[in-house]
Amino acid sequence: MERSLGTDELKAVIRAMDEAAGKAGAKNVRIILCGGLAAIAYGMEGRATLDVDAEIDAGYRIIEKIKKNISVPAELTTDISRWSMIDIPDGYRERAAPLDLAKTKNIRVFVLAPVDLIISKLRVFRDKDIQDALFLIKKFSIGKADIMKASKRAIDQSPPSTEIMRFRKSVNHFVKLAWPHG
Numbered sequence: 001m002e003r004s005l006g007t008d009e010l011k012a013v014i015r016a017m018d019e020a021a022g023k024a025g026a027k028n029v030r031i032i033l034c035g036g037l038a039a040i041a042y043g044m045e046g047r048a049t050l051d052v053d054a055e056i057d058a059g060y061r062i063i064e065k066i067k068k069n070i071s072v073p074a075e076l077t078t079d080i081s082r083w084s085m086i087d088i089p090d091g092y093r094e095r096a097a098p099l100d101l102a103k104t105k106n107i108r109v110f111v112l113a114p115v116d117l118i119i120s121k122l123r124v125f126r127d128k129d130i131q132d133a134l135f136l137i138k139k140f141s142i143g144k145a146d147i148m149k150a151s152k153r154a155i156d157q158s159p160p161s162t163e164i165m166r167f168r169k170s171v172n173h174f175v176k177l178a179w180p181h182g
Contacts (some may be wrong), residue, residue, distance in 0.1 A: 007101065010040050013052060013072055014102040014109055019061070020069035021106035030057040032096045034080050034112045034120055039132040041099055041111045047132070055080040055093075080112070084123040085163035089153040092116040099146060114140045115150045122151070125170040130177065137178055144179050147171065 021029050033041060036049025052072040056063050063076045081088040096110035112120060114136045121129035136142065151171045154166050 006040065006045075010037060011102040013037065014099075014104065014107075015141070016106040017052070017054075017066060017109075018102070018107045020066040021058075023069050024062045024065035026058055026062045026066075027106055028105045029062065031055070031107050032080065032093065032108065032110045032112055033122040034117060035130070036132070038111045038117050039135065040134065041101065042114065042117075044132065044135050048128075050124075051075055053080075055156070080104065080120070085158060085161045086119075086123045086154050086167045087158045088112075088116050088119055089150050090157060109162075115142060115146055118142070118147060119150050119154050121173055122170050123154075123167060125174075130174060133174060134178055139155075144175055147175065 017031065021027075032055040033053070034055070035051070036047055037052055037054075039045045040049070052070070053075045054077075056066065056076050056078060056150070057116030058066075058078070063078070067074045067076055077083065081092065092112060095113035096115060097113055099111050100110070104154045111117075118133045118136050121133045148171070151167070155167065158164060
């Protein structure tokens, strides 16, 4: 069952990840939050999530130890772009925003930039992902042209597949929802 998380819970997750990284002997590990926790980090009230979705700049052993030592289910990888047949546009790591919500010793926490997070949400296209994306365009005054440009970049760098057709349909449907009057 998904539970609603807020800033305090997000701080606790970050502290747990920091402690787990320390136990794993890792220092200065870069973590990029995506998924529901990223929406929460950006201020989405009452957002429920089941797990931590994050990119971790570390080897498998460190990732495995972090996952084992936090009390929250986690999906962790060294490349969040590979979670789908549709890539997140190149440069997403450089665009990720620092998140200084909790003091850490072993990790540096970032959040996927809003437009990149929207693209990651449109790749999945569940109801909660659409709600996250709508929240982000309103909060950050993101325009339709920004979404179309980012989705084109994502498609252009993704491997050819039928998934591109589905993603295009999702983007077009989202654009109609977000900007119903053109």
